[in-house]
Amino acid sequence: MLELENLIGGELRASESKAWLDNVEPATGKPFARIPRSNAADVAAAVAAARSAFPGWSVTPFEQRAECLRKWGALIAQHSEALILAESQDNGKPVSLARAVDIPRAQKNLEFFAGAIEHFASDAHIPAGATHIHYTHRKPIGIVGCISPWNLPLYLFTWKIAPALAAGNCVIAKPSEVTPVTAWMLSKWAEEAGFPPGVFNVLHGLGHEAGQALVEHPEVKAISFTGGTQTGAHIARTTAGMFKKLSLELGGKNPAVIFADCDFEKAVATTIRSSFANQGQICLCSSRILIEDSIYDDFRDALVAKARRIVPGDPADQATKMGALVSAPHRDKVLGFIREAQELGATVLCGGEAALAPNERCETGYFVQPTVLEGLGPKCSINQQEIFGPVITLQRFHSEAEAVELANDSTYGLAATIWTQDAQKAHRVASNIESGIAWINCWLVRDLRTPFGGVKSSGVGREGGFEALRFFTEPQSVCIPTA
Numbered sequence: 001m002l003e004l005e006n007l008i009g010g011e012l013r014a015s016e017s018k019a020w021l022d023n024v025e026p027a028t029g030k031p032f033a034r035i036p037r038s039n040a041a042d043v044a045a046a047v048a049a050a051r052s053a054f055p056g057w058s059v060t061p062f063e064q065r066a067e068c069l070r071k072w073g074a075l076i077a078q079h080s081e082a083l084i085l086a087e088s089q090d091n092g093k094p095v096s097l098a099r100a101v102d103i104p105r106a107q108k109n110l111e112f113f114a115g116a117i118e119h120f121a122s123d124a125h126i127p128a129g130a131t132h133i134h135y136t137h138r139k140p141i142g143i144v145g146c147i148s149p150w151n152l153p154l155y156l157f158t159w160k161i162a163p164a165l166a167a168g169n170c171v172i173a174k175p176s177e178v179t180p181v182t183a184w185m186l187s188k189w190a191e192e193a194g195f196p197p198g199v200f201n202v203l204h205g206l207g208h209e210a211g212q213a214l215v216e217h218p219e220v221k222a223i224s225f226t227g228g229t230q231t232g233a234h235i236a237r238t239t240a241g242m243f244k245k246l247s248l249e250l251g252g253k254n255p256a257v258i259f260a261d262c263d264f265e266k267a268v269a270t271t272i273r274s275s276f277a278n279q280g281q282i283c284l285c286s287s288r289i290l291i292e293d294s295i296y297d298d299f300r301d302a303l304v305a306k307a308r309r310i311v312p313g314d315p316a317d318q319a320t321k322m323g324a325l326v327s328a329p330h331r332d333k334v335l336g337f338i339r340e341a342q343e344l345g346a347t348v349l350c351g352g353e354a355a356l357a358p359n360e361r362c363e364t365g366y367f368v369q370p371t372v373l374e375g376l377g378p379k380c381s382i383n384q385q386e387i388f389g390p391v392i393t394l395q396r397f398h399s400e401a402e403a404v405e406l407a408n409d410s411t412y413g414l415a416a417t418i419w420t421q422d423a424q425k426a427h428r429v430a431s432n433i434e435s436g437i438a439w440i441n442c443w444l445v446r447d448l449r450t451p452f453g454g455v456k457s458s459g460v461g462r463e464g465g466f467e468a469l470r471f472f473t474e475p476q477s478v479c480i481p482t483a
Contacts, residue, residue: 001031001032001033001034002023002032002033002034002181003020003033003034004023004033004034004035004036004180004181004184004204005036005184005204006036006038006042006046006201006202006203006204007187007188007190007200007201007202008042008045008046008049008201008203009045009046009048009049009052009053009197009198009201010049010190010191010196010197010198011197012187012188014036015036015037015038015039015042015204015205016038016039016041016042016045017036017037017038017039017041017042019036019037020034020035020036020037021034021035021036021037021177021204021205021206022034023035023090023177023178023180023181024327024328025089025090025092025365026091026092026315026323026324026325026326026327026365026366027089027092027314027315027316027323027324027361027362027365027366028361028362028364028365029328029364029365029366030364032089033181035177035180035184035204035205036203036204036205037204037205037206037209037210038203038204038205038209038210039205039209039210039213040209040213042203042205042210042213043172043203043210043213043214043217044217046172046201046203047143047172047217047219047220049197049198049201050143050170050171050172050198050199050201051143051170051198051219052198053170053196053197053198053199054140054142054143054169054170054198056196057168057169057170057196057199058139058140058142058168058169059168060168062117062118062120062166062168063118064194065114065117065165065166065168066114066115066117066118066166067114067194068165068193068194068195069110069111069113069114069162069165069166069193070110070111070114071192071193071194072110072186072189072190072193072195073107073108073110073111073114075189075192075193076103076106076107076110076186077107079185079189080103080104080107082185083098083103083106083154083182083185084098084099084102084103085098085316086181086182086185087102087103087153087154087179087181087182088315088316088323089181089315089316090153090179090180090181090182091150091151091153091179091315091323091326092279092315092323092324092325092326092365092366093278093279093281093315093323094313094315094317094320094321094322094323095315095316095317095318095320096318096319096320096321097277097278097323101155102152102153102154102155103154105155105158106154106155106157106158106182106186108448109155109158109159109162109448110158110162112162112448113162113163113165113166113468113469114162114166116163116166116465116466116468116469117163117166117167117469120138120167120466120469122135122136122137122138123135123136124136126482130482131481131482131483132479132480132481132482133479133480133481133482134477134478134479135477135478135480136475136476136477136478137475137476137477137478138167138469138470138473138474138475138476139168139473139474139476140167140168140169140472140473140474141167141169141221141222141245141472141473141474142169142170142219142221143169143170143171143172143219143220143221144164144169144170144171144172144220144221144222144223144224144472145171145172145173145174145214145215145217145220145222145223145224146160146161146164146171146172146173146174146223146224147160147173147174147207147211147214147215147223147224147225147226147227148160148173148174148175148176148183148226149176149226149227150176150178150179150326151278151281151282151283151326151388152278152282153175153176153179153180153181153182153183154182154183154186156226157173157175157182157183157186158186159463160173160224160226160463161173161200163463163468163469163471163472164224164472165195165199165200166469166472167469167472167473168473169222169472170198170199170200170201171199171200171201172201172202172203172214172220173200173201173202173203174202174203174204174205174207174210174211174214175202175204177204177205177206177207178326178327179326180204183202184202184204187200187202207231212238215235215238215239216238218242220244221244221245222244222245222246222247222471222472223235223239223244223245223246223247224247224463224471224472225246225247225248225249226248226249226250226283227250228250228251228386229250229251229386229412229457229458232248232250232459232460235248236248236460245471246460246461247453247459247460247461247462247463247471248459248460248461249283249452249453249454249458249459249461249463250283250414250454250457250458250459251283251386251388251412251414251457251458252283252284252285252287252386252412252413252414252415252454252458253287253288253383253384253385253386253410253411253412254284254285254286254287254288254412254414254415254416254417254435255286255288255289255290255406255407255410255416255417255433256271256274256275256286256288256289256290256416256417256419257290257397257403257407257416257417257418257419257429257433258271258289258290258291258292258295258299258419259292259400259403259418259419259420259422259425260292260294260295261420261421261422262295262419262420262421262441263419263421263441264295264298264299264302266441267299267419267441268299268302268303268306269306270417270442270443271286271289271303271417271419271443272303272306272307272310273443273444274286274417274443274444275287275289275307275370275390275392276307276310276322276370276390276392277444279312279322279323279324279325279368279389279390280370280387280388280389280390280391280392281325281326281388281389282444283388283414283415284414284415284437284443284444286392286417286443287386287387287391287392287393288383288392288393288395288406288407288410289303289392289393289394289395290395290396290397290403290406290407291394291395291396291397292396292397292398292403293396293397293398296394296396300349300372300374300394303372303394304349304350304372307349307350307351307370307371307372308350308370310322310370311355311358312324312355312358312367312368312369312370313358314358314359314361314362316361317358320358322370322390323367324362324365324366324367325366325367325368325389326366327366328366330366330388330389331354331366331367331368331389333387333389334368334387334388334389334390334391335353335354335368337381337382337385337387337389337391338351338352338353338371338373338391340381340382341373341376341380341381341382341393344376344380344381344382345375345376346373346374346375346376346382346393347373347374347375348371348372348373349372349373349374349394350369350370350371350372351368351369351370351371351372351390351391352369352371352373353368353369354367354368354369355367355368355369368389368390369390370390371390371391371392372392372393372394373391373392373393373394374393374394374395376393377395378395378406378409379409383395383409383410384410384411386412400425400428400429403429404429404432404433407429407433407434407435408432408433408434410456411456411457412454412456412457412458413434413435413436413454413455413456413457413458414435414436414437414453414454414455414458414459415435415436415437415438415439415454416430416433416435416437416438416439417438417439417440417442417443418430418433418438418439418440418441419440419441420440420441421441426440426441434455434456435454435455435458436451436452436453436454436455436458436459436462437452437454448464448465449464449465449466450464450465451463451464451465451467452464452467
């Protein structure tokens, strides 16, 4: 059985607790690795290592920090096939998705922020005839905590640690205990990439133990967290009197708004992808499909026909398009939402149950059929709570105003997709929908320079580009006489 270790002060080691947690393969339901059950003592050791490393790393020239990130990215490329297989086994996602998206994006994250720090400059203000120069010095915060989720393990892990390290901080990172393997693999190459001991530390373990200790530690000056809204709220409460910087990228209940003048075939094909990619386990997935009344029946039928053709399969099979859900508790939660919707009167147009095992290897895996529901109003639980699985609901609208009203009828506000060939309408609707991201006639097209995040219960702050580098630095205004 694979045995993972923490990285503290450049040393790979077990937890001070001497306790371990099983790591289960979602496709089989069987443990294939174990991870340290880290605790407050491990957090204290990581903080001590980071404290020692920070004075040197914080003044390391940005070119050298960038080079470390680029070497790390090259190591991801070198070991890409091993990472792809590990990500699929650990998460349950199809190996084809890990190959096309997760591992290439992890490499790109490191390379992007290596370049970004080389172009991240301070502002200076020198009016004509000035007797003084005012400039802004952006300094690294110090020790920062990066807590990443299980749905895109290495993709989002690198998305957090890269800007933090590029800006000159020392990092204590906690990957999800559900999907820790690729973060552990990356940690083994930190020294080879050139990071001094203590600059980058990784702790494995449970959120309410290792994660809580990391959030609570007074020397950890900032927390970047991606995960559930309830956990984000708990972090905010915990740190309220500690004045830490927080970046919280939380849940979503994202609408796809389908107008009658859409490109019908493209809208159907993309909505299938935006609904069921990664088994619906992406915070940006569409889960509420809002369809203009005049095309409702045709669009519904086309969508359901495509959804019925999606058959969950063994994630290790290159032909598989939908894999397993990440864990047994998560599978049970998703199925519970479907049962609740049926009790409230929803019509199940397809799916609605656990999927049959695709082969003997996966006979105890966590598979759920792609599910399409209709017949429930916007206020019901299925249209208000984040399910985070392969489940979508359909609702009709009769006007642009009603479409916007339905789209905004949620405590969440992360992303929206809008399908229309009327550019002015697209702009109006995007402007009126409460979301951090709006895609018009497309989905999941990302430019890493743009701000990423949500409004309302979908989070606080923005990641991406210079927004991330600003978060991981503190501005100091400096004034100096010109003579």
